[in-house]
Amino acid sequence: MAGKWYYGDTHMHTTTSDGKMRLYELIARAKKNSLDWIIITDHNADCVEESFDSEGLTVIRGQEITVDAGHVNVWGAKIPDNPPYDIPDEKAYADIMERCRKAGSTVCLNHPYCSQCGFRVPIDNLPADCVEVWNTIQHSDNVRNMNWWVNQLKQGRHIAAVGGSDYHSDQVGIDMMAMPTTVTFAGSKSPEDILRALREGRSVITNKPGTSMIYLTIGEAMLGDTVKLEPELKGKCKVTKLLPGFEIKIFNNDTVIYSHKAKKYEKRHDVEFIVREPGYVRAEIDMHLNAPIKKLVGYAETKYLAPRCEVPPETADELFWAFTNPIWIEE
Ligand SMILES: [Zn+2]
Numbered sequence: 526m527a528g529k530w531y532y533g534d535t536h537m538h539t540t541t542s543d544g545k546m547r548l549y550e551l552i553a554r555a556k557k558n559s560l561d562w563i564i565i566t567d568h569n570a571d572c573v574e575e576s577f578d579s580e581g582l583t584v585i586r587g588q589e590i591t592v593d594a595g596h597v598n599v600w601g602a603k604i605p606d607n608p609p610y611d612i613p614d615e616k617a618y619a620d621i622m623e624r625c626r627k628a629g630s631t632v633c634l635n636h637p638y639c640s641q642c643g644f645r646v647p648i649d650n651l652p653a654d655c656v657e658v659w660n661t662i663q664h665s666d667n668v669r670n671m672n673w674w675v676n677q678l679k680q681g682r683h684i685a686a687v688g689g690s691d692y693h694s695d696q697v698g699i700d701m702m703a704m705p706t707t708v709t710f711a712g713s714k715s716p717e718d719i720l721r722a723l724r725e726g727r728s729v730i731t732n733k734p735g736t737s738m739i740y741l742t743i744g745e746a747m748l749g750d751t752v753k754l755e756p757e758l759k760g761k762c763k764v765t766k767l768l769p770g771f772e773i774k775i776f777n778n779d780t781v782i783y784s785h786k787a788k789k790y791e792k793r794h795d796v797e798f799i800v801r802e803p804g805y806v807r808a809e810i811d812m813h814l815n816a817p818i819k820k821l822v823g824y825a826e827t828k829y830l831a832p833r834c835e836v837p838p839e840t841a842d843e844l845f846w847a848f849t850n851p852i853w854i855e856e
């Protein structure tokens with residue numbers, strides 16, 4: 526497939542809901558971050574009626590359905606209903622999501638295991654195209670999102686992972702936009718091509734533009750494609766900007782078929798691997814938290830992320846730094 530990698534952010538708020546920036550300020554910041562596309566997803570409100578191009582930046586219309594049952598991003602077409610949405614249970618959520626998809630939207634389960642505003646209805650059977658595995662600055666809730674997603678992949682469900690900064694404003698001087706960034710491989714950066722790439726799982730999620738990228742291929746196949754299993758089916762993985770102590774892992778289903786921990790900074794790391802099992806292949810870069818860092822992260826998570834929880838969730842030992850969607854392997 527001919528195409529290019531385009532850097533973007535699937536999830537951001539403006540002053541139309543509770544964001545601190547007006548649309549033009551958000552657009553200027555996205556350009557400063559070298560993004561190719563952004564999706565505006567205000568809570569229960571349309572900031573942008575139609576997608577448009579702003580001097581090379583694709584601005585895609587969207588809305589974040591925000592109800593107690595959980596948050597869902599709807600990208601592309603207008604939502605058939607108007608807020609306030611009446612979504613008391615799983616069935617009502619499935620209904621509205623189906624209607625959005627019929628209207629031409631791409632639909633994403635947002636931060637499903639967020640300690641504060643995750644889903645309060647079962648999500649396994651909701652008709653989503655995508656799931657936001659990585660929401661905002663990296664933290665342990667995202668590891669729980671990742672576990673759910675991997676479990677879906679193991680069952681053969683083609684649900685695409687995305688990242689969303691959920692940008693509202695900068696925090697303690699940190700530019701939180703594009704943190705994380707979703708890098709999509711698409712035919713162009715038109716709204717249609719970007720949304721198709723997101724749905725088809727042709728993306729890599731990474732910490733920020735200019736940090737690590739993972740290029741994973743099996744023969745001609747790339748992320749989102751399906752290849753036939755054959756003896757000596759060979760794949761390639763190229764990783765950029767691997768920081769000391771960070772570990773690249775390649776998975777064939779649950780099995781780690783390759784891993785490498787960088788001892789020093791590696792500008793580029795190349796590897797070839799053999800695929801043995803039908804299912805999927807995907808790659809991930811992890812950072813291991815040593816005891817003092819884990820304590821610090823745990824402190825921040827308890828203070829900022831878990832005030833609504835009776836028991837604050839446990840801090841993860843490892844956080845991911847970048848990961849790919851899978852290439853599917855069929856028998
Ligand atoms: Zn949300």
Ligand SMILES: [Zn+2]
Binds near residue numbers: 536538691
């Ligand atoms: Zn949001």
